[in-house]
Amino acid sequence: MHELGLAFHVMDTVEEIAKEQELKKVGSVTLEIGQVSGVIFDYLSDVWDWAAAKKELFAGSRLKCEEIHAITYCRNCGKTYDTVPQGRECPYCHSPETELVTGNEFLIKEIEAY
Numbered sequence: 001m002h003e004l005g006l007a008f009h010v011m012d013t014v015e016e017i018a019k020e021q022e023l024k025k026v027g028s029v030t031l032e033i034g035q036v037s038g039v040i041f042d043y044l045s046d047v048w049d050w051a052a053a054k055k056e057l058f059a060g061s062r063l064k065c066e067e068i069h070a071i072t073y074c075r076n077c078g079k080t081y082d083t084v085p086q087g088r089e090c091p092y093c094h095s096p097e098t099e100l101v102t103g104n105e106f107l108i109k110e111i112e113a114y
């Protein structure tokens with residue numbers, strides 16, 4: 001259900017832009033999704049196809065995704081590392097004082113429309 005809300009949120013945003021720029025048809029929308037954002041793109045894409053078929057502006061459009069790699073910064077030793085294999089604990093100094101630098105994104109990167 002999370003993905004359904006996100007799909008509608010993206011469609012609302014694109015709809016507003018389309019209205020402003022007098023675009024009639026959306027070809028594709030490219031999203032940037034962080035590796036640890038919790039968004040499952042396959043679900044989102046399925047929901048998109050289902051919802052897009054009901055709207056004139058989006059009928060036949062495709063949802064694309066660019067994954068953003070997750071990087072974590074360690075406040076204790078100042079190093080950065082790959083979040084996914086290592087988790088929240090710094091692999092260099094084993095400090096839990098870390099913060100996510102990238103990887104939690106959910107953004108509209110590009111809209112193809114005419």
Ligand SMILES: [Zn+2]
Nearest residue numbers: 074077090093
């Ligand atoms: Zn560290």
